[in-house]
Amino acid sequence: MLPMIEVLRLGHRTKRDERVTTHVCLVARAFGAHKVLISSKGKDTRLEQGIASVNRRFGGDLVVETGVQWRPIMRAWKAADKGPIVHLTMYGLPLDEVMERLRKGGGKDTLIVVGSEKVPGEVYGLADLNVAVGNQPHSEVAALAVFLDRFFDGKAISRRMAGELEIVPMERGKKVVRR
Ligand SMILES: C[S@@+](CC[C@H](N)C(=O)[O-])C[C@H]1O[C@@H](n2cnc3c(N)ncnc32)[C@H](O)[C@@H]1O
Numbered sequence: 001m002l003p004m005i006e007v008l009r010l011g012h013r014t015k016r017d018e019r020v021t022t023h024v025c026l027v028a029r030a031f032g033a034h035k036v037l038i039s040s041k042g043k044d045t046r047l048e049q050g051i052a053s054v055n056r057r058f059g060g061d062l063v064v065e066t067g068v069q070w071r072p073i074m075r076a077w078k079a080a081d082k083g084p085i086v087h088l089t090m091y092g093l094p095l096d097e098v099m100e101r102l103r104k105g106g107g108k109d110t111l112i113v114v115g116s117e118k119v120p121g122e123v124y125g126l127a128d129l130n131v132a133v134g135n136q137p138h139s140e141v142a143a144l145a146v147f148l149d150r151f152f153d154g155k156a157i158s159r160r161m162a163g164e165l166e167i168v169p170m171e172r173g174k175k176v177v178r179r
Contacts (some may be wrong), residue, residue: 007024021038029060031158032148039069040068052064058165074111093129095131
């Protein structure tokens with residue numbers, strides 16, 4: 001069985017971060033994660049419903065939970081000994097080196113943490129691995145996509161996802177069949 005991947009997104013400010021957080025969820029879904037936990041002050045039901053609608057139309061069952069607090073989530077994951085906590089940060093260890101270690105560890109369930117604005121120092125300590133997707137600043141969306149693609153050896157993006165609609169790949173134009 002494939003390991004379960006959960007993504008913890010830090011610091012979602014409902015109005016300001018709406019688009020980027022949505023993209024974190026869309027990438028998580030398309031690249032093989034099972035759940036996204038969004039650390040935010042309140043619930044963002046619009047975001048939760050938006051991803052549920054994508055699941056219904058295009059398949060998949062990504063669960064999105066908003067309004068959680070990152071500290072208890074990270075502590076509970078550690079206490080349950082579920083698998084590694086991987087924090088994606090430009091200050092971390094090179095991705096290739098870490099993938100080798102994760103593979104040797106037997107592909108356990110993994111909690112991937114991504115930030116938005118300044119990430120609290122405590123997160124670096126709670127993470128088992130601080131991992132850089134290159135040591136240059138870019139984006140949590142790009143970092144998550146590259147990490148998941150490597151983690152699943154490029155296979156997750158081409159898995160078949162069954163929904164109301166299915167896209168038929170074409171050289172030109174758009175073909176969508178209703179199922
Ligand atoms: C726009 S960056 C802001 C970083 C923030 N200034 C900090 O102190 O960490 C938002 C998030 O993108 C991710 N990120 C950006 N560049 C990265 C890189 N080179 N490797 C891994 N993750 C990266 C991290 O998760 C980071 O928290």
